[in-house]
Amino acid sequence: xxxLTIEPLVRPSLGxxxxxxxxxxxxxxxxxxxxxxxxxxxxxxxxxxxxxVIYSENRPADYVYKVISGSVRICKVLNDGxxxxxxxxxxxxxxxxxxxDAHHFSAEAIAHSTIVVVKRSALMxxxxxxxxxxxxxxxxxxxxxxxxxxxxxxxxxxxQERVASFLLDLAKRLAADEEIEVPMPRQDIADYLGLTIETxxxxxxxxxxxxAIALPSSRRIVLCNRNALSRLDA
Amino acid sequence: xxxLTIEPLVRPSLGxxxxxxxxxxxxxxxxxxxxxxxxxxxxxxxxxxxxxVIYSENRPADYVYKVISGSVRICKVLNDGxxxxxxxxxxxxxxxxxxxDAHHFSAEAIAHSTIVVVKRSALMxxxxxxxxxxxxxxxxxxxxxxxxxxxxxxxxxxxQERVASFLLDLAKRLAADEEIEVPMPRQDIADYLGLTIETxxxxxxxxxxxxAIALPSSRRIVLCNRNALSRLDA
DNA sequence: CGACCATTTGATATGGATCAAGCGATGTGG
DNA sequence: CCACATCGCTTGATCCATATCAAATGGTCG
Numbered sequence: 078x079x080x081l082t083i084e085p086l087v088r089p090s091l092g093x094x095x096x097x098x099x100x101x102x103x104x105x106x107x108x109x110x111x112x113x114x115x116x117x118x119x120x121x122x123x124x125x126x127x128x129x130v131i132y133s134e135n136r137p138a139d140y141v142y143k144v145i146s147g148s149v150r151i152c153k154v155l156n157d158g159x160x161x162x163x164x165x166x167x168x169x170x171x172x173x174x175x176x177x178d179a180h181h182f183s184a185e186a187i188a189h190s191t192i193v194v195v196k197r198s199a200l201m202x203x204x205x206x207x208x209x210x211x212x213x214x215x216x217x218x219x220x221x222x223x224x225x226x227x228x229x230x231x232x233x234x235x236x237q238e239r240v241a242s243f244l245l246d247l248a249k250r251l252a253a254d255e256e257i258e259v260p261m262p263r264q265d266i267a268d269y270l271g272l273t274i275e276t277x278x279x280x281x282x283x284x285x286x287x288x289a290i291a292l293p294s295s296r297r298i299v300l301c302n303r304n305a306l307s308r309l310d311a
Numbered sequence: 312x313x314x315l316t317i318e319p320l321v322r323p324s325l326g327x328x329x330x331x332x333x334x335x336x337x338x339x340x341x342x343x344x345x346x347x348x349x350x351x352x353x354x355x356x357x358x359x360x361x362x363x364v365i366y367s368e369n370r371p372a373d374y375v376y377k378v379i380s381g382s383v384r385i386c387k388v389l390n391d392g393x394x395x396x397x398x399x400x401x402x403x404x405x406x407x408x409x410x411x412d413a414h415h416f417s418a419e420a421i422a423h424s425t426i427v428v429v430k431r432s433a434l435m436x437x438x439x440x441x442x443x444x445x446x447x448x449x450x451x452x453x454x455x456x457x458x459x460x461x462x463x464x465x466x467x468x469x470x471q472e473r474v475a476s477f478l479l480d481l482a483k484r485l486a487a488d489e490e491i492e493v494p495m496p497r498q499d500i501a502d503y504l505g506l507t508i509e510t511x512x513x514x515x516x517x518x519x520x521x522x523a524i525a526l527p528s529s530r531r532i533v534l535c536n537r538n539a540l541s542r543l544d545a
Numbered sequence: 546c547g548a549c550c551a552t553t554t555g556a557t558a559t560g561g562a563t564c565a566a567g568c569g570a571t572g573t574g575g
Numbered sequence: 576c577c578a579c580a581t582c583g584c585t586t587g588a589t590c591c592a593t594a595t596c597a598a599a600t601g602g603t604c605g
Contacts, residue, residue: 153464161464176453181460208442215449219410222452225459226415230387230395232466233505236561263584271467276561278585295570295584470593497552507594512553529552529602 120195125186131173134183138175140194144168147190148260151182152268162269164224165261167250174200174217187261232271239270240280241309244290248300257298354429359420365407368417372409374428378402381424382494385416386502396503398458399495401484408434408451421495466505473504474514475543478524482534491532 122145125131131142134153142149149166163182166172173184174197186192204211231242243266248257259266267274281298284290289305290298300306356379359365365376368387376383383400397416400406407418408431420426438445465476477500482491493500501508515532518524523539524532534540 155464161467163460163463176450176457181457205442208439208445211442211445211449215445215452216410218449218452218456222456222459223410223415225456225463226397229397229459229462229466230389232463233395273562274584275563275586279561282585508552509554509595510593513593516553 120193122191122193125190125192127186127188129186131184131186131192132180134181135179138173138178138180139197140173141171141197141200142173142184143171143193143195145191145193147192148187149184149190149192150187150261150265150269151184153182160268161271162265165265165269167260171217174214176218187265236270236272236276236280237283238309239272240266240277240284241289241306243270244298244300245303245306245310253300255299255301256293257300259296259298263295354427356425356427359424359426361420361422363420365418365420365426366414368415369413372407372412372414373431374407375405375431375434376407376418377405377427377429379425379427381426382421383418383424383426384421384495384499384503385418387416394502395505396499399499399503401494405451408448410452421499470504470506470510470514471517472543473506474500474511474518475523475540477504478532478534479537479540479544487534489533489535490527491534493530493532497529 125147131149132138132140144166146168148168149170149172150162151164151166151172152160152162154160164172165187173180175181200210200214204214231239234242244257247253247259251257251260263274263277267277270277272280281290281292284306285292287305289300289302291301292298359381365383366372366374378400380402382402383404383406385397385400385406386394387397388394398406399421407414409415434444434448438448465473468476478491481487481493485491485494497508497511501511504511506514515524515526518540519526521539523534523536525535526532
């Protein structure tokens with residue numbers, strides 16, 4: 078049970094300040110993926126403050142991560158400065174596994190978060206020794222693939238459809254019944270769904286007008302009428 | 312070396328007639344994935360005629376496929392009748408591997424195609440016996456995941472950017488130098504890139520006007536100026 | 546030659562982006 | 576404890592890229 082040394086933790090400034098618009102999606106990131114944070118591999122939990130970079134694009138992918146508390150965005154800034162968010166990770170989710178040796182996206186803490194960090198090499202040798210672990214890794218990747226496929230479908234839909242799907246997915250992942258505690262700011266949602274912050278805001282207002290949701294505060298959303306939302310989630 | 316019985320081959324009509332607009336992307340579908348069509352598993356090649364269904368959404372995923380000649384589209388028709396194309400497969404590409412027991416998309420031959428079909432169970436038992444095969448399967452899935460990630464990025468870009476990326480990708484996958492023999496009709500490209508057929512056509516015309524490409528015929532596209540295209544492929 | 550289908554081109558409509566304020570909550574300093 | 580600055584969000588006005596509707600053109604096959 079090695080206590081891990083965490084050296085690629087770039088603690089400096091937030092790399093960039095949230096700029097423009099992105100992409101979205103969020104299917105179930107599976108509990109099944111418990112190879113990180115299992116007793117065998119448990120690493121030390123590390124805290125990250127709001128907007129802190131966990132790892133950067135193109136840096137060596139030497140560690141694998143699991144969210145204990147808080148939330149994480151995986152993102153990339155394009156040539157022209159537009160930011161895209163590829164995925165959000167919530168408590169229980171594992172992220173940062175790459176087949177490549179380098180990360181293809183950056184990871185940042187959305188709010189103050191605690192993350193368990195495990196050496197990739199440790200996980201890999203475990204997989205080499207244990208076919209079951211190897212299989213779970215494959216299953217994990219396949220599940221992420223499915224999520225991306227859903228995301229691709231989502232991104233050619235209308236703003237209402239994207240937002241509705243996003244809310245339903247978020248509720249599911251947070252195991253929220255009626256009221257969602259939205260973990261990320263509007264700009265992140267916009268950059269995830271490939272819309273602007275103004276469109277997110279207006280769409281939420283529309284959904285409220287249609288009585289599909291209620292907005293007690295900007296970070297709280299009540300799903301009053303799941304059917305109405307599901308109908309949009311073609 | 313079992314010669315495979317191919318029973319889920321729905322040969323009837325084309326299921327649906329190409330309707331509306333879709334999605335796009337296309338990264339390298341790796342030669343590395345040679346577990347299908349290897350001597351060990353070689354199945355009988357089967358021919359499919361234009362628009363013939365190879366498998367349908369929600370049907371049991373009992374086989375895995377490899378394109379020998381021709382080309383294949385993986386697609387889905389949404390509630391509202393809009394069609395989305397998730398991926399194209401070209402000679403050498405493997406498709407139809409699912410972790411689930413059912414296919415999540417349909418597969419159709421774009422033109423007359425020959426396809427090698429292998430029993431999924433055979434592939435799986437090979438993977439269980441041989442860790443290297445298992446690893447290659449994982450790598451294969453990871454590569455598809457990367458392609459989908461790229462696709463997600465693509466889908467929030469402009470029409471010109473999407474078409475330019477599509478052409479560059481197609482050229483790469485076809486190992487085409489200058490002139491591409493486009494294997495699919497405009498409607499398929501539209502449904503893949505999440506644009507309309509009119510927009511595809513207009514965008515190609517624009518690119519021709521900008522001297523980035525030439526259009527000797529609708530199924531032939533010459534990449535006159537890759538730099539101009541790459542510049543668009545942010 | 547004529548029918549059919551795929552593609553292109555044209556005219557117009559529209560969803561979401563962009564530009565620009567306003568508003569409410571939180572925090573700081575006086 | 577209150578005035579003010581800041582930040583994240585909402586709302587309004589206008590613009591533009593792409594969709595939609597419609598028609599012309601071109602290519603293929605019997």
